[in-house]
Amino acid sequence: xxxxxxxxxxxxxxxxxxxxxxxxxxxxxxxxxxxxxxxxxxxxxxxxxxxxxxxxxxxxxxxxxxxxxxxxxxxxxxxxxxxxxxxxxxxxxxxxxxxxxxxxxxxxxxxxxxxxxxxxxxxxxxxxxxxxxxxxxxxxxxxxxxxxxxxxxxxxxxxxxxxxxxxxxxxxxxxxxxxxxxxxxxxxxxxxxxxxxxxxxxxxxxxxxxxxxxxxxxxxxxxxxxxxxxxxxxxxxxxxxxxxxxxxxxxxxxxxxxxxxxxxxxxxxxxxxxxxxxxxxxxxxxxxxxxxxxxxxxxxxxxxxxxxxxxxxxxxxxxxxxxxxxxxxxxxxxxxxxxxxxxxxxxxxxxxxxxxxxxxxxxxxxxxxxxxxxxxxxxxxxxxxxxxxxxxxxxxxxxxxxxxxxxxxxxxxxxxxxxxxxxxxxxxxxxxxxxxxxxxxxxxxxxxxxxxxxxxxxxxxxxxxxxxxxxxxxxxxxxxx
Amino acid sequence: xxxxxxxxxxxxxxxxxxxxxxxxxxxxxxxxxxxxxxxxxxxxxxxxxxxxxxxxxxxxxxxxxxxxxxxxxxxxxxxxxxxxxxxxxxxxxxxxxxxxxxxxxxxxxxxxxxxxxxxxxxxxxxxxxxxxxxxxxxxxxxxxxxxxxxxxxxxxxxxxxxxxxxxxxxxxxxxxxxxxxxxxxxxxxxxxxxxxxxxxxxxxxxxxxxxxxxxxxxxxxxxxxxxxxxxxxxxxxxxxxxxxxxxxxxxxxxxxxxxxxxxxxxxxxxxxxxxxxxxxxxxxxxxxxxxxxxxxxxxxxxxxxxxxxxxxxxxxxxxxxxxxxxxxxxxxxxxxxxxxxxxxxxxxxxxxxxxxxxxxxxxxxxxxxxxxxxxxxxxxxxxxxxxxxxxxxxxxxxxxxxxxxxxxxxxxxxxxxxxxxxxxxxxxxxxxx
Ligand SMILES: Cc1cc2nc3c(=O)[nH]c(=O)nc-3n(C[C@H](O)[C@H](O)[C@H](O)COP(=O)(O)OP(=O)(O)OC[C@H]3O[C@@H](n4cnc5c(N)ncnc54)[C@H](O)[C@@H]3O)c2cc1C
Numbered sequence: 049x050x051x052x053x054x055x056x057x058x059x060x061x062x063x064x065x066x067x068x069x070x071x072x073x074x075x076x077x078x079x080x081x082x083x084x085x086x087x088x089x090x091x092x093x094x095x096x097x098x099x100x101x102x103x104x105x106x107x108x109x110x111x112x113x114x115x116x117x118x119x120x121x122x123x124x125x126x127x128x129x130x131x132x133x134x135x136x137x138x139x140x141x142x143x144x145x146x147x148x149x150x151x152x153x154x155x156x157x158x159x160x161x162x163x164x165x166x167x168x169x170x171x172x173x174x175x176x177x178x179x180x181x182x183x184x185x186x187x188x189x190x191x192x193x194x195x196x197x198x199x200x201x202x203x204x205x206x207x208x209x210x211x212x213x214x215x216x217x218x219x220x221x222x223x224x225x226x227x228x229x230x231x232x233x234x235x236x237x238x239x240x241x242x243x244x245x246x247x248x249x250x251x252x253x254x255x256x257x258x259x260x261x262x263x264x265x266x267x268x269x270x271x272x273x274x275x276x277x278x279x280x281x282x283x284x285x286x287x288x289x290x291x292x293x294x295x296x297x298x299x300x301x302x303x304x305x306x307x308x309x310x311x312x313x314x315x316x317x318x319x320x321x322x323x324x325x326x327x328x329x330x331x332x333x334x335x336x337x338x339x340x341x342x343x344x345x346x347x348x349x350x351x352x353x354x355x356x357x358x359x360x361x362x363x364x365x366x367x368x369x370x371x372x373x374x375x376x377x378x379x380x381x382x383x384x385x386x387x388x389x390x391x392x393x394x395x396x397x398x399x400x401x402x403x404x405x406x407x408x409x410x411x412x413x414x415x416x417x418x419x420x421x422x423x424x425x426x427x428x429x430x431x432x433x434x435x436x437x438x439x440x441x442x443x444x445x446x447x448x449x450x451x452x453x454x455x456x457x458x459x460x461x462x463x464x465x466x467x468x469x470x471x472x473x474x475x476x477x478x479x480x481x482x483x484x485x486x487x488x489x490x491x492x493x494x495x496x497x498x499x500x501x502x503x504x505x506x507x508x509x510x511x512x513x514x515x516x517x518x519x520x521x522x523x524x525x526x527x528x529x
Numbered sequence: 530x531x532x533x534x535x536x537x538x539x540x541x542x543x544x545x546x547x548x549x550x551x552x553x554x555x556x557x558x559x560x561x562x563x564x565x566x567x568x569x570x571x572x573x574x575x576x577x578x579x580x581x582x583x584x585x586x587x588x589x590x591x592x593x594x595x596x597x598x599x600x601x602x603x604x605x606x607x608x609x610x611x612x613x614x615x616x617x618x619x620x621x622x623x624x625x626x627x628x629x630x631x632x633x634x635x636x637x638x639x640x641x642x643x644x645x646x647x648x649x650x651x652x653x654x655x656x657x658x659x660x661x662x663x664x665x666x667x668x669x670x671x672x673x674x675x676x677x678x679x680x681x682x683x684x685x686x687x688x689x690x691x692x693x694x695x696x697x698x699x700x701x702x703x704x705x706x707x708x709x710x711x712x713x714x715x716x717x718x719x720x721x722x723x724x725x726x727x728x729x730x731x732x733x734x735x736x737x738x739x740x741x742x743x744x745x746x747x748x749x750x751x752x753x754x755x756x757x758x759x760x761x762x763x764x765x766x767x768x769x770x771x772x773x774x775x776x777x778x779x780x781x782x783x784x785x786x787x788x789x790x791x792x793x794x795x796x797x798x799x800x801x802x803x804x805x806x807x808x809x810x811x812x813x814x815x816x817x818x819x820x821x822x823x824x825x826x827x828x829x830x831x832x833x834x835x836x837x838x839x840x841x842x843x844x845x846x847x848x849x850x851x852x853x854x855x856x857x858x859x860x861x862x863x864x865x866x867x868x869x870x871x872x873x874x875x876x877x878x879x880x881x882x883x884x885x886x887x888x889x890x891x892x893x894x895x896x897x898x899x900x901x902x903x904x905x906x907x908x909x910x911x912x913x914x915x916x917x918x919x920x921x922x923x924x925x926x927x928x929x930x931x932x933x934x935x936x937x938x939x940x941x942x943x944x945x946x947x948x949x950x951x952x953x954x955x956x957x958x959x960x961x962x
Contacts, residue, residue, distance in 0.1 A: 151766075151860035174769075196712050207710060209719070210687050225938045232890050233675065233856050234915050235932035236961045237728075237942045241686060241719025245712045265769035285628060291651065291743040292800065330771055334802030390708040392629040422709040423629075462710040470713075477713055481702040485694075485949075486715045492945035504714065515948060522698035522951070 051090060054111050058093050058135075061103045066141070068092035077136050080123035083433070084385075084443075085468045089116065089130040096141045098216060098224060098254040105252070106222035108135050109498065116500050117248040119160065119188030123195060124386055125467030127247045131502035137252055139190050145169055146255065153260045154213055154230045159190025159253045166258075175260035178205035181463070182374055190253050196245035198463040200370065201327075203421035204295040205261060207463065209244035216255040217243065220498040230257050242489060247465050248500040249511075250493035264329035267295070268339040269357040271366040272346040273320040277301060277416075279350040280324040281397050284420045286345045287326055292338065296327040297421030298370050301400075304415040304428070307376035308369050316369075317352060324420070325370055327363075373417045374428075380413065381430035385442055387449050391458030393423040402452045403427045410441045424462035425453075451476065466504045474506055480514075487514035532566050535587050535612075539569050542579050547572065547618070558613045560592060561605035561923050568594075568613040574635075574693065574701060574732045577614065581730065582699025584612045585954045591697075592956055593726040595637060595665030599672045601843040601852075601920040603725055604931040607958025616667045619732055622646060624707065631690060631707055633735040636667030652738045655682040655773075657834065659842035667731045673723030677837055678796065680887055681773030682739060689718045691735035697728075697950035709737050720945070725960040728949040744801035747830045748811050750793040751786035752820040755779065755870070758793050759863040760818040761811075762886045765795075766859075770807055773798045776837055777891075779870070780881035783833065785823055793820075793886065794837055796830075840883035841892035843920035851895045851902045852920035855913055859889035865913055869893060872908045876901045892919075899925055932961050 058067050068074060069091055078088040090113065095101050108115045114134030121128050130136055139160035147156040150173060157166060163184040166177050180199035181187055187197070193215065198207040205211075214228025227239040243250055274280045280299050287294060300308075300323040309316045316323070326342055328335060339356055346354045357363040377384045391399050400416065403425070407414035415428040429445050431438040450460050450473050460466070460473045474483060483505060490511040497512050505511055536550045547570040549555050558568050566589070571577040584591050590608035594600065594615045616637035624633040627650040634643065640661035643654050657676030658664045664674075670692075675684045682688070691705030704717035721731055752758045758777055765775055774796035782790055793815075797807035808824050815822040825833055843852050857865045866882060873880040878901050884891035895905055902921070906929055910916045914934035918926055936942070939961060946953075946962045 152858045196716070198710055202710070206683070206687060209716065210683065219941075225941060227938055229858070231856050231858055231915055232888055233673065233723075233854070234936060235917055236936040236938065237945060238673075238686065238719045238723055239938055239941060241722070242716055244719075245716045262769060264771075288628075288630070288740060289651070291740050293740060330799060331769065331803050331806050333806040334800035337802065338800060390710050392626060392631060392707055393709075394626055394628045419710070424708075424710050457707055459706040459708050459711045459713040461712045462708065463712055465712050466714065474714060477706075478703070481700050482704060483714075485696065485702040485704065485717060488948035489715050489717060489720060489945060491948050492941055495944075519948070519951065522696075522700070 050111065054107065054113070055091055057107055058091065058104065061107070062093055062095050062100050066094045068094070077118065078129065080121045080126060080128040082124050082126045082467065082469050085126050085129060085131070087129055087131050087133065089136040090133050092136040092138055094138045094141045098218065101137060101218045101252055101254050102222045102224055104135065104137060105218050105220065109220060109222065114501050115252070115498055117190065117194065117252045119191030120162065120186045122183045122187045123191060123465065123467065124388065125461065125465040125469040127195060127465050127467040127503065129468060131468060139188060142254065148173070150175065152230055154257050155260055156255060156257050157189055158255055159188060161189045163187050163189060163192060170260065174263055176263055177258055178211055178261045179208045182371060189256060189258070193244055193253055193256060194246065194248045195463070195465040198424070200296040200298050200419065203297055203419065204293050209241060211259040212240055212244055213257040213259050214240050215243055215253045217251040217253055219251045220494045220496060224254070228257065247467060247503055249490060249503055251499055266332040266335050267327060267329045267363060268335050269363045269366050270326045270339065270342050270346060271355045271357065271369070272324045272351040273316060273353045274322040274324065274349070274351050275319060277322045277400055278397065280322040281420060283324055283346050283349045286349070287342055290341065292328060294326055294421065295329045296325065297419070298325040299323065299418050299420040300370065300373060301416040303380070303413060304373050304417045307380050307415060308372050311376040311379050312368065312372060314369055320352060323369060325366060370417070377415065377428055377430065380415065381432060383431055383433040385429045385431070385446065387427045387429065387446055388424070388461050388464040389449060389453040389458060390422070390424040390462030391453055391456045395456040395458065396420060396423055396425070399425055399453065399456060403449060406445050406448050410445050412438070412441055412445055414445070423458070468503060471504055471506050474504070483509065484514045484518035487511040488518060491515040535583065535589070536567055538583050539567065539580060542583065543569055543571050543576050558594065558597065560600055560611065563605065563609070563611065565592065565611040565613045568615065570615040570618050572618045574619065574695065577695045577730060577732055578699045578701050580614055581695050581697070585697060585699065585952070590957060591954050593667070593671065593730040595668030596639060596660070596663035598660045598664045598842065598844040599668055599674065601846060602672060603959035605923070605958070606956060614730060616665060616730070616732065623733060627652060630738045630740070631709065631735060632738055633691070633707060633733065634666060635733050636731045637665050640664050640666060640669060647738060651741045653741050654736060655739050656685055656688065657838040659839045660844055661838070663844070666734055670722050670731050670734060671724065671726045675885065675890060677774035677776045677834065677885060679885055680775055681771070681798070686719060686722050688737045689722060689734060690737055692718050692721055692731060693733035694721060694729035694731050697952070697954045705735065707735050726956045727946060727960045727962070728955065742798035744804040745796070745798040745830065746804050746808060747797070747825045747833055748795040748808050748822050749783055749786065749825060749833065750795065750811070750815040750820050750822045751789040752791045752818065753789065755791055755863070755866065757819045758791050761793055761814055761820065764814050766887055770810065772796060772807060775886050777884040777886040778837065778882065780879070786821070794833060796834065837883060846920040847896065848922060849896050849898060850921060851906065851918065851925065853893040853895065853906070853909065854917040854919055855891040855893055855909065856915045857889045857913060859887055862886065862889050862891060866891060868912055869909055872905050876905055878902065878905050903928065935961055
């Protein structure tokens with residue numbers, strides 16, 4: 049690479065203001081929301097169009113430098129951290145909503161559109177984009193797609209991948225593909241499906257057709273407080289057994305309740321050990337009876353307090369406890385690390401015990417906020433990063449939680465992705481053959497490893513080597529006895 | 530090597546009883562009239578792996594085969610040395626903890642057997658595949674066949690959580706897991722779903738389940754014209770009603786409407802008050818659109834859907850029949866169907882249609898002579914390049930692009946195929962790559 053020439057050429061593509069080279073500015077791109085591993089890029093480029101992205105990627109190929117796509121940088125697994133330097137392509141200027149097509153329930157957007165802006169834009173349309181990560185006020189659609197992000201309502205509505213109809217992607221040679229436009233069941237492999245969750249390692253998404261979901265006619269929410277988590281989790285099982293999949297089932301534990309309670313004065317009783325939110329939606333008919341049933345189930349499971357919310361205003365208030373949970377953690381400790389792991393739903397109580405045990409043994413406070421309906425835990429380890437000893441213990445806690453999660457039949461990430469945070473855990477979940485199959489798919493998109501290198505696969509095993517080994521062994525290791 | 534040697538090897542692997550080599554015994558497994566050289570039924574995942582490895586080592590072609598209900602799909606296999614590998618002996622539930630709302634099962638289990646297992650626990654697998662008593666879960670995934678309830682519950686793509694496969698080399702690998710949310714590594718589930726057995730053989734799958742609703746019913750709405758039917762459909766689209774299926778059916782009659790051939794079948798599920806609301810409101814809307822509505826419950830309701838689910842089947846196709854899958858953006862479906870109908874009338878073709886009316890997917894069965902069918906298909910294809918031919922007389926199908934126009938992303942697909950099956954052992958020539 050010849051840095052000065054590269055930068056001059058980049059400026060020709062996007063203009064002077066679209067290229068960031070100031071070292072202090074570059075430092076702000078050295079990580080996403082996961083600060084365990086940091087590395088600054090050589091340069092950040094902020095294109096506005098697909099053509100510009102394509103030209104940048106072609107240039108990167110000529111200079112043989114890595115390209116790392118970046119949305120808002122709210123990722124929590126180091127996905128947007130340029131582990132090998134190179135060019136960050138930031139999508140902040142690709143933030144246009146291009147076309148709304150309600151008859152086909154779809155919207156065409158650029159990747160830099162903020163999830164919340166799209167939500168706002170759709171307010172009056174009667175439709176919404178269902179994925180609602182807690183970071184929605186900041187995170188981008190491109191980041192949502194790359195991480196296949198979820199949110200509280202994905203219990204009923206599914207995660208990002210269930211709402212992406214097609215993407216435009218710039219590949220490593222600068223070519224541009226479109227994987228779909230919403231015409232269903234087209235022949236060929238489901239490229240849209242595999243691009244979701246590929247963490248920016250296949251190419252850069254430069255536009256996308258998203259599926260819109262009709263808003264429900266009615267919504268009912270119940271907030272219930274319990275002395276212990278057990279009451280909340282048994283309520284969850286009974287609500288599901290009632291024969292209706294709720295839109296959301298969220299639980300917070302004592303420490304998390306305390307954090308939001310002090311910060312937002314929500315008036316929760318001190319003895320509350322667990323907070324449960326149940327949301328159901330659909331046509332109005334029958335929903336109030338269902339709400340009453342849920343309230344009764346809550347009481348019969350030992351709730352201390354049950355607050356049904358029928359109006360939108362009440363519902364916003366009820367949800368604010370949950371939506372502000374992460375923000376309130378800053379009240380409890382200088383740093384927190386959010387562990388994203390998921391287990392089969394019935395293993396949640398066991399996981400909670402294990403998490404508490406780990407917290408106690410390592411002497412670290414851990415708050416819990418989780419998607420109880422789909423077994424997705426988010427233990428939040430509270431510590432002070434400046435203290436090396438606490439840092440070390442926090443890392444140990446993460447390790448142990450990951451391994452226990454696998455032991456309990458779970459996986460290592462429910463919605464935040466592998467990135468660099470969890471790449472070394474991949475071999476605990478997948479054997480070499482499993483990883484090699486993933487590597488093979490990767491080779492179909494980005495054979496040279498131009499995009500976001502050093503992610504997902506363990507550090508010592510990049511996708512290309514894995515795929516090559518697989519290929520060469522494919523017909524040699526067969527035991528045709 | 531001769532087939533005899535391979536046959537001996539396979540027979541040692543799976544046991545004599547699970548290998549067919551006699552042409553007469555293999556005949557029922559003919560693919561586009563071509564009788565395979567061997568039909569083998571492995572009894573375990575490891576056996577599938579060994580069989581695939583052995584067959585590939587002989588340079589022969591592997592055709593993964595479940596219940597055989599959609600083997601008519603795609604172009605004829607481009608090989609004369611075919612070994613059919615059946616998954617039907619792999620029919621066990623592997624993990625089922627009802628409270629997890631997930632299940633792991635072997636790919637040779639039929640859709641009906643799966644639903645029977647779930648029913649005892651108040652749960653369901655809402656993918657209504659045609660011929661569920663024969664159709665296997667592996668086949669359902671490989672073809673990504675949809676069902677009327679995709680409107681409410683999506684397709685296999687939305688419910689598949691994990692997968693185990695035997696790759697072209699005979700290697701076993703897995704992806705995903707048993708959790709309803711998972712971003713641990715690439716989503717290979719999406720890759721295998723709908724890959725028509727060209728990348729690997731699916732041997733096990735994990736699914737998300739749905740609690741059985743406490744009420745369900747249907748409404749059969751009958752109309753004089755397709756326009757009236759689509760007026761109802763459009764009204765439902767913009768409403769906040771939540772039907773689980775809204776199937777448009779043309780060219781067939783259903784009791785009690787014995788003299789009308791244009792129907793919309795609504796399926797509603799959920800709280801009983803919500804089900805009542807759907808029946809009530811849709812009855813009124815049907816009348817407004819100029820039609821008549823008839824509610825169906827219990828057995829009549831179940832029978833209606835069993836019948837509707839089977840309409841797109843391709844296991845039995847008449848000699849003068851073409852089965853087409855037409856896909857459009859949802860808002861263009863009515864127009865596309867009008868074209869198909871008008872052309873059919875002009876040419877004297879008999880047409881039946883079953884369409885997922887709000888999804889933009891229609892299955893068309895057309896009957897006529899070669900010339901009629903050829904012209905009809907040509908005109909359809911000219912407007913709808915995604916038109917796929919799923920069944921019909923082989924000599925005609927050879928003239929037609931099985932999968933419509935190649936996708937613009939075919940290069941990437943080719944590279945993926947090359948990575949997974951470099952020597953083109955699996956279902957060569959059958960799919961887009
Ligand atoms: C407080 C907080 C709460 C959160 N809550 C949730 C939650 O509820 N659910 C959830 O799932 N996540 C949550 N997250 C994680 C994070 O917000 C999501 O992963 C989000 O989707 C990331 O979007 P982003 O725009 O910030 O992407 P970035 O962090 O910038 O990038 C994320 C990944 O996407 C890639 N990428 C970005 N844009 C593109 C593109 N155009 N093309 C290709 N690849 C691209 C990057 O390379 C990187 O690998 C939370 C994070 C925080 C800080």
